[in-house]
Amino acid sequence: MNQKSMVALSIFFLCLFICFGYSSCARETEAKRLEPALASIAAGDLAADTQILSSDEFEGRAPASPGEEKTVAFLEQEFRKLGLEPGNGDSFFQEVPMVVITADPSARLEVKAHRKSVSFAYNEEFVAATMRVMEEVSLVDSEMVFAGYGIIAPEYNWNDYEGLDVRGKTVVVLINDPGFATQDPAFFSGRTMTYYGRWTYKYEEAARQGAAGLFIVHETEPAAYPWGVVQNGWTGPQFNLVADDDNMSRCAVEGWLHLEAARQVFKAAGLEFDAVKTAAARPGFKPIPLGLKASLTLHNTIEKVTSRNVVALLLGSRRPDEVIIYMAHWDHFGINPALEGDQIFNGALDNATGTAALIELAEAFQRLKRPPDRSIVFLAVTGEEQGLIGSEYYATHPVFPTSKTVAAINIDALNIYGPMKDVTVVGYGLSELDAYIEAAAKEQGRTVNPDPTPEKGSYFRSDHFPFAKQGIPAVYPSGGVDHVEHGREWTLALKEEYTAEHYHKPSDEFDPNWDLSGAVDDLRLLFKVGYRLAMDPAFPNWKEGTEYRAKRDADMAASAARNGGPSPR
Ligand SMILES: [Zn+2]
Numbered sequence: 001m002n003q004k005s006m007v008a009l010s011i012f013f014l015c016l017f018i019c020f021g022y023s024s025c026a027r028e029t030e031a032k033r034l035e036p037a038l039a040s041i042a043a044g045d046l047a048a049d050t051q052i053l054s055s056d057e058f059e060g061r062a063p064a065s066p067g068e069e070k071t072v073a074f075l076e077q078e079f080r081k082l083g084l085e086p087g088n089g090d091s092f093f094q095e096v097p098m099v100v101i102t103a104d105p106s107a108r109l110e111v112k113a114h115r116k117s118v119s120f121a122y123n124e125e126f127v128a129a130t131m132r133v134m135e136e137v138s139l140v141d142s143e144m145v146f147a148g149y150g151i152i153a154p155e156y157n158w159n160d161y162e163g164l165d166v167r168g169k170t171v172v173v174l175i176n177d178p179g180f181a182t183q184d185p186a187f188f189s190g191r192t193m194t195y196y197g198r199w200t201y202k203y204e205e206a207a208r209q210g211a212a213g214l215f216i217v218h219e220t221e222p223a224a225y226p227w228g229v230v231q232n233g234w235t236g237p238q239f240n241l242v243a244d245d246d247n248m249s250r251c252a253v254e255g256w257l258h259l260e261a262a263r264q265v266f267k268a269a270g271l272e273f274d275a276v277k278t279a280a281a282r283p284g285f286k287p288i289p290l291g292l293k294a295s296l297t298l299h300n301t302i303e304k305v306t307s308r309n310v311v312a313l314l315l316g317s318r319r320p321d322e323v324i325i326y327m328a329h330w331d332h333f334g335i336n337p338a339l340e341g342d343q344i345f346n347g348a349l350d351n352a353t354g355t356a357a358l359i360e361l362a363e364a365f366q367r368l369k370r371p372p373d374r375s376i377v378f379l380a381v382t383g384e385e386q387g388l389i390g391s392e393y394y395a396t397h398p399v400f401p402t403s404k405t406v407a408a409i410n411i412d413a414l415n416i417y418g419p420m421k422d423v424t425v426v427g428y429g430l431s432e433l434d435a436y437i438e439a440a441a442k443e444q445g446r447t448v449n450p451d452p453t454p455e456k457g458s459y460f461r462s463d464h465f466p467f468a469k470q471g472i473p474a475v476y477p478s479g480g481v482d483h484v485e486h487g488r489e490w491t492l493a494l495k496e497e498y499t500a501e502h503y504h505k506p507s508d509e510f511d512p513n514w515d516l517s518g519a520v521d522d523l524r525l526l527f528k529v530g531y532r533l534a535m536d537p538a539f540p541n542w543k544e545g546t547e548y549r550a551k552r553d554a555d556m557a558a559s560a561a562r563n564g565g566p567s568p569r
Contacts, residue, residue: 034531037364041523043516045363046414049078049356051510053330054348061347062334063098063239063382063389064305071330071355072308075380078359079312082366087311087377088399094309096382096393099133099247102237104299109255112141112293113268120261126215127234128255128298133246135300139213139253141293142170144265148280148287149174149181150205150214151196156188157283161209164287170213170294171206172257172265174280175199176222180455181281193457197222200387200460203254213253213294217262217273224456229504230256232345236336239386241393242304253296268292307331307382309390311399314365316375316534323400324533325377325408325472326361326526327391327463328354329384333504342506347385349498349508353414355380357523364527372534374406381463384412385504391463395470403559407433407533407540408474410464415479415522417491418515423525426451426458426476427468430548432540433475433529440528444521452481452492471551473540479522 052058052074059067076092086092107128109120120126130137148160150173158178174181177197179188188194195201199216206214220226234256240247257265259273266273269290279285310330316322332347346352358378365376377400383389398405423441428434428450441448451458459465464474481491502508533540539556542549 033368034528037367037531038524038527040364040367041360041520041527043520045360046353046356046516046519047510047512047514049359050348050352053352053355054346054510056344056346060334060345061330061332061352063307063331063386064100065334067334068307068331068382072310075310075312075330075355075359079310079362079378082359082362084312084314084362084366084378087313087379092310092312094311094394094397094399096307096309096390097242098239098305098307098383098389099242100237100239100303100305101130101133102301103129103235105235107296107298110295111144111265111268112295114291116268118264118268120257123231123235125258125261126255127230128213128215128253128296129234129238130253130298130300131240131247131250132252133242133302135302136297137252137300138297139170139294141295142168142212144170144172144269144290144292144294146172146266146276146280146288146290148285149177149196150202150216151177152205153188153194153196160280160285160287161205162286164209166206167210168212170215170253171209171211172215172217172262172290173202173206174222174277175216175219176455178281180222181277189454192454193460195457195460198457198460203251207250211251213255213296214251215255215257217259218256219259222455224453225499225503227258232333232336232504233385236338239307239383239389241389253298265290265292307390309382309394310380312362312378314362314371314376314378316373317371318373319537320375321400322374322404322406323377324374324406324530325379325467326358326411326530327379327381327408328358328411329382329390329463330355330380331382331385331390333385339506345504345506346509348510349413349416350503351384351412352510353416353519354411357411357414357519360523361527361530364523365531372531373537374534375400376530376534384463388463388466392466395466395472398470401559402470402472403555405472408464408467408472409526409530410462410474410476411526412462412476413478414516414519416511416514416516417479417483417494417518419484419518419521420446420480420491421482421484422447422449422480423522424449424451424478424480426462426478427464427474429543430546431473431475431542433473433533436529436532436540437475437477437525439532440525443528444525446480446521446525449480449482468548469551471542471548471553471555473542473552477522477526479518
């Protein structure tokens with residue numbers, strides 16, 4: 001080695017030393033800076049707030065009920081105590097206008113066959129509702145047709161409505177999608193539910209086709225929950241956002257058929273349900289006119305109410321107009337006086353825990369000596385259980401412009417089973433937020449995994465989804481499943497048991513035996529993710545090829561054009 005290269009090598013090592021020394025020092029500084037914040041996240045606090053929010057006193061936290069008053073007042077008080085600012089002008093609230101439609105439960109569904117007719121009981125055998133703001137909606141001798149999965153998906157070369165005119169007719173469809181039915185990974189998304197598998201899509205498509213009514217056949221496995229969840233969710237007061245057309249573009253009747261009722265319907269049509277179901281998952285399936293006529297009248301009481309999203313703000317120190325949103329839904333199902341025994345849906349896990357997490361994260365951010373560069377928004381939304389209403393309203397009436405909203409992190413039900421070796425991210429692989437989560441998980445010695453039960457369509461089932469539809473990078477990290485002591489099967493079995501026994505039932509109550517230590521890990525992780533997003537000038541985007549990216553790119557470009565500058569970083 002000559003002298004020149006010796007010098008070059010020395011300089012190289014010197015630089016390496018400086019760089020390495022500097023960056024490890026910067027890391028140390030961050031770790032030190034975050035220490036008191038991370039330490040403030042505690043299982044005891046989470047348990048205490050969860051207990052308050054899920055107490056009988058809060059009456060199950062139904063939107064526009066005395067339970068709402070108590071819930072939003074509690075949240076405002078906690079955010080104020082922590083020194084946060086009102087997030088919506090001088091208010092902690094964003095009003096969400098809703099319509100509440102309650103159908104008379106004496107309704108019966110009559111299905112007329114050639115000679116005889118069958119009649120089905122509301123609640124036990126079918127449920128039905130209308131989103132139309134009308135006191136009475138009817139199906140009168142409406143021709144029934146079976147349209148497979150009720151899907152039009154050009155990218156999968158699939159059209160269940162091909163050659164079919166369903167105007168004025170009543171369509172019967174299956175839940176989930178043909179990929180789930182066949183478990184073929186090359187077909188739709190295989191076991192992973194596509195949006196086409198969600199009931200919300202099926203009603204949207206039937207409305208576009210002009211159907212008078214749509215009934216989905218309920219099956220527990222492809223729906224991901226038992227009939228009881230459908231009953232709780234679809235009977236009693238139904239909340240909806242008020243659209244300009246009073247939702248007249250929706251089908252008159254939207255409902256579900258219990259599997260046994262569906263079997264009877266197909267039998268009346270001279271068909272066997274299982275055979276028809278198998279046929280519906282095969283390419284080339286053709287819709288089947290059932291030769292039956294459906295009649296049903298729903299008598300509704302209609303009430304217009306206002307509910308509230310709670311918005312609290314920690315103002316950023318250098319880029320206060322750019323925001324990171326942590327969100328969780330505060331609402332649950334309230335009280336059902338028709339139930340025997342316990343009538344209060346306490347919603348302790350779903351989602352008093354997530355709401356408590358917002359308070360805990362807010363406290364952690366307040367423990368920082370200096371607020372992060374960007375602002376942090378704590379958004380507790382209403383009406384999630386009734387169809388993502390509060391988050392849909394916020395996403396379409398954003399307080400902070402969508403182009404200034406860096407990311408949304410949704411928390412819906414904390415991990416109550418203890419420490420996990422992994423962290424589950426619903427929406428993993430979709431956006432550049434993955435890298436932030438991976439880094440923070442690695443620091444805890446944890447791995448990041450996608451949703452272990454993608455067949456449940458979780459990405460479409462909580463409040464990040466309306467944000468994703470508006471192009472805002474959004475994730476839903478939800479604990480993990482690989483328990484440090486007991487492993488994966490143990491956790492999955494407990495989760496299954498919760499879904500079967502307690503999910504959306506009055507028995508979702510606070511349990512002092514919950515192990516919230518894993519939730520503390522998760523919130524420390526999410527704190528770091530939010531903090532780094534708030535310090536990093538970058539705007540993470542959706543990954544190439546995802547359906548949400550075009551919207552984000554257009555939004556950012558429009559914002560750049562408005563501001564007359566180059567696109568934001
Ligand atoms: Zn829920």
